[in-house]
Amino acid sequence: MEISGCNEAKQPVDYVNPYLGNISHLLVPTFPTIHLPHSMLRVYPERGDFTGDVLNGLPIVVTSHRGSSAFNLSPFYTEREELTPVIKYSYDNEKITPYKYHVYLDEEDITVDYTLSHQSAIYKINFGNEDKNGNSTIIINSRNGELKWDGSAISGYQNLANNTKVYLYLVPELLPVSASVLTDGILKEGHSAFGRNASLVLKWPKDYKELTFRYGISFIDEDQARRNMEREVADKSFNEIAETSRNIWNDELGKIQVSGGTEDDRFLFYTSLYRTYERPVSISEDGRYFSAFDGKVHDDFGRPFYTDDWIWDSYRAHHPLRILIDAKREEDILNSFVLMSEQMENLWLPTFPEITGDSRRMNSNHGVISILDAHIKGLGNFDLKKAYMAGKGAIMDKTLAPWSGSPSGELDKFYHEKGYIPALREGEEETIPEVHSFERRQPVAVTLGTSYDQWSLAQLAKSLGLKNDYEYFMNASFNYRNLFNSETGFFHPKDKDGKFIQPFDYRYDGGMGARGFYGENNGWIYRWDVPHNIPDLIDLMGGKKVFVDNLDNMFREPLGKSKYDFYSQLPDHTGNVGQFSMANEPSLHIPYLYNYAGEPWKTQKRVRTLIKQWFRNDLMGIPGDEDGGGLSSFVVFSQMGFYPVTPGTTEYTIGSPFFDHVKINLGNGNFFEIETINNSPENKYIQSATLNGKPFNKVFIDHFDIMKGGKIVFEMGNKAKRDYFTTD
Template identity: 40%
Template sequence: MNKLNQTRKDVISILLTVMTGVLIHTGMYQTAHADPASYVDPRIGNIAPFLVPTYPTYQQPNQMLRMYPIRKDYTFDQVQYFPLQVMWHRGKGILKMRVARGPVTAASWNRKMAYDHDLEVVHPWRFETYLIEDDITLGFAPGKKTAIYRYNFPRATQSHILIEGTGKMTAKLVEPHAVNITERITKKSRNPELAPVTMSVWCYAEVTDGQGRPAQGMNIIIDKNTLRIECGKKAPKTVLLKYAISYVSQQQARKNFDAELSHQNFEELSVSGKAAWDGELNKIRVKGGTDAQKRSFYTALYRTHERMIDITEDGQYYSGYDQSIHKTTRPFYVDDWVWDTYRAQHPLRTILAPQQAQDMLHSYVEMYKQSGWMPTFPQVFRNHACMNSYHSSVLFLDAYRKGLTDFDIEAAYEGVRKNVTQGSWIPWRQGSKATALDQRMKDLGFMPGLHPGEEETEPLVDGFERRQSVAISLGRSFDTWVLSEWAKELGKKEDYVRFAAISDQYKRLWSEKHKMFMPKDDKGEWIDINPKSAGGKGYRDYYDENNGWTYAWHVPHAIDGLIELLGGKEQARKRLDQLFREPLGMPRMAFHVNGANSTGMVGQFSMGNEPSFHIPYLYNYCGAPWRTQQRTRFLLDVWFKDNLFGIPGDEDGGGMSAWVVFTAMGFYPVTAGEPVYTLTSPVFTEVAIDVPGGQFKVLAPASSKVNKYIQKAELNGKPLNMPFITHDQIMAGGILTLDLGDKPNRSWGID
């Protein structure tokens, strides 16, 4: 009877906690919305429209230690395991932890744990779940290099905490309640020219009671690649697994533990995590809009802080770029996917955290010095050869033109120049030297494509990723534009002239017939394809994850040139309208056979993939800003909801979320590398951004669902008649006032 009463009390306690969260989530608990963090819901987007969902990631902002439950997907009511650490974005985690009741058998190590979705407490700084078949409540609180799992076990029963290695794990008992763990992780590359790499991860862990004291009635049993913590009937009801991770050494893992957890238990660590998130999320405060819009907005802002992550430990870090330990006086960051993040996530950071942006660029330069190549997808183990082109170049130009120069400029330029001139442009082959196919591309001024059915001649080309001939050609034009512009800034005249000429070569693939960029073969002849559907999976023979209708706009460095190719502003505007209205041309099921990455469709426009992000803003360049205001509001309203389906495609660790943050505030960086933002209609009546000059505010007092059209604008009390503002104007502080109405003002912003 006592056991039953205690169980009822536990369930009631959980329900009270959950109901409080539900009240907050539904807006019924209005007083809880005093701080932006209360709007964050990591579950938004946890069910994907097609490919990869968002993961409810628990971590402190841009910090190394992170966790999410590993399960097949959100709709399943079982968790496979809880990792002690997730080393890279969307990874499956290492050091797999499970719980079990009763005797441990071989099946216990593969047993899935059932839970109730409605009994979860989900915040970036705190996670709790009720394992419904085990009658165990499990909690998690992340630190920077540390974390705490909390277990509430049923009284007078035997329970176990099981930890299994992901790679090769060894463990050693150092105290009756403390253990050292080493995990050896091997990571392969898609690039066949790059050998697998192996690195060590060290962990120091203590098992304590709820107050952090060495737990009685516990026994730690070590076996091959496993560790079992036996919680006997006399063990405390509440057990903590407190641990620290290090990529440097076992001794450093203990130092990380002492630095963070010697004075903190579960509740204290959760509170400090909340404070860390408050510090970031409070940099932007909004008024007006709906609670749903605020949940989408602040959850998006949270996701922009998932990466990059600081792996510095006590003035040193492990680098996977030369497999060495380095001393440092600055943070060292890894884990970035530049193909996704250069468009909006990095530009957003130049506003919200300019010093952090410079520290990240410093990290890129260090990785180049250590490896010989400027990374494009830097992971903790090394650069991940992924996607196409060398877009890390634009991170440096964008920062440099915004006055952010606290990194080795000459080394950075040397690195991005080497990528462009000596590296292979074949997709997913970064880190390889240029091939004969690369030389042919340079001779022609475009990557030659293959006719349908034609056999591949270059062994280095990936059988799935293919040549992506048009996407590569446009990416090379953009990257050489970046290099030419930076060369001009640095007074390197010969490089400026050389690379500026290459940056104009996008025109060689312009098809006047199709009004878009189309593939040519090795002889310079057009390859006759249907740009809606050709190219195999993800259109990768010619494009990449998006079809020709999307890539028709993929020259953000040459918008005026593109408008000229289209026949002027009026024709460009009509072509934009057609993009949003053009039918799929086939049943949706057939469209997604090749277009699995093309989601969030509006006509042929794909909101769910990065190459489309700038397209709705191009109306501002075509004399029709009101269309940008209409399109962006529609896209936010339709595709970014505050629910499980609230992300229209692969979110990519902040890449897509940064688009949401910018667009909801009312401005966006169409061309990374240009310190200029173009305007749209904010969803909030007031946005206040902390900047070095004080605050930059966007005021739109009439903003509502129907009042989305800019009638007039003022910047610091003076009329603003164009839909553009500069980075310097934002960072100096000031007020952008937008008078919004329910009908378009077709004359505003057209000059």
């Protein structure tokens, strides 16, 4: 599939810029990752960020988002005076695509090319300098594990965490003349190394200037790593593997075809879409997988097992995007959630499932929202009753304290009886053991997030015919009201006696990351964190006019401190427009809230403006913490022209499309098209619309109407048509 709208025809993968966002305004948002969609093998150059002056060896496999490589390969000539387990390289002429990597190690005069499959890869290393007298040599390093040379291949493992290991099987195309062990900078005879920085050194004859290495990885054992390598890359050339991988990316990215808009718009769109495929990852290997959730190897019974999904970030737009374009995979992912719950000690849905198990990071238990979202949109093929019971267990039997997997305790008893998490006053000592010393209680964030989770449980209970559960959780879904301060119009922390903490500043109070009261973001962001009942939030604030005024004021309220002081306390609250933060997931739905209060033109203006300001095709093109698809999904939806404000309903709300034409392959034989007439950066306002040829003036469109296929056409203009849309 080629993309029109530019002078040179390109395929979708040609519009992926892995460097987009590699330099941050404060945090490190993205790494230029080489991987296939949702695949186990991921690598990126190991350096601090894009400006890092040296590479720490060549990567073999990255096992976690933002992690360092589990194994490193370091080529060199043997004339080096000192040897280290991982060599630091000066480099130049680096080029990265989603499926291929090229770099020149300039001081060594070594050229490196790399491409990969799902669980295996191939390195081509050219020791091109004929004037070098030394032998072509490599060091293979495991940071903490074991490596062995058996005369034809290197095998070994690295210990990760929670009794999880990643295994390696690496085969050189040409056999070396010697193998040694590197210990404390000294080469010793031997073919095996163990422990910290276990390192083997292989040496080839001087006239061997081009070396090729094929390898496989596994979370099961070394033999499975070998089988993965043999299945995927053993009998294939570098170019064959690269071409296959390129085609895989084009097939996936091509599920959404865009044309028109600017060249940078297309780069931003397809790069954002590529980021949504980084997580979660399938760890099934020949029908089996190792689960860190119980430490066992399981049969996958023909369904891939997925993990490494940071649900607090991904439930908002990442999971809904997959429901739209990759429903079968989403079913397999949710089925994996259920399996994880069964494999753990308690039947609790995971919150941050990783390769090494559930890290229970962040706050609330939003996996239940993704379960509901899939169910309400017609997906199945996972055990809904077990998913519901696991979600109920995570909310009722596990503590609600952030970053904790402990059973429920005093804090939870208070919440379930009083309907809110109590806050500590300044100087009041924490006495509840399950509360994390740094993350603290985050009482407003947890109360609001759990209200949404319990609303989701209520809808699932209704589907399952559990009347009592439905009524209980539906009542609990209004718990956010318990913290609403009608005098200020904010959600305001209360102490255990039910009294608001006073005096109070919604910008700064709560300490580092506002965690004493909120979580990563301040009270201005959590003011809007009731996506499951926006009409009630409008009523609480005093009606639509006040609601819109409050939204406007958020975008206009100054930081109130220097940027240095503001970000030293709120480093995740970047990408500011007033007190709004474009850099963190709790903000993503906020620009669309104008639609609910009768001012859709402000949503159209705001979405276009925010993306132009903060998401761009350059090194600083992402404003904050991109956790493997969370922020990027917002961009994908927003550039198409609609967004899922409330996962768990079938409703999308309309924004302002960026492209002349969008064609979505829905995976059910149908296509949904979005056509934009008079589209331009200035013409951001919708003047009129038709859906399948009939007039359309609603700010919402239903998921099932999209899934039928068809076309929506927007006519755009440079001034708002304020009376066109209806919220009915």
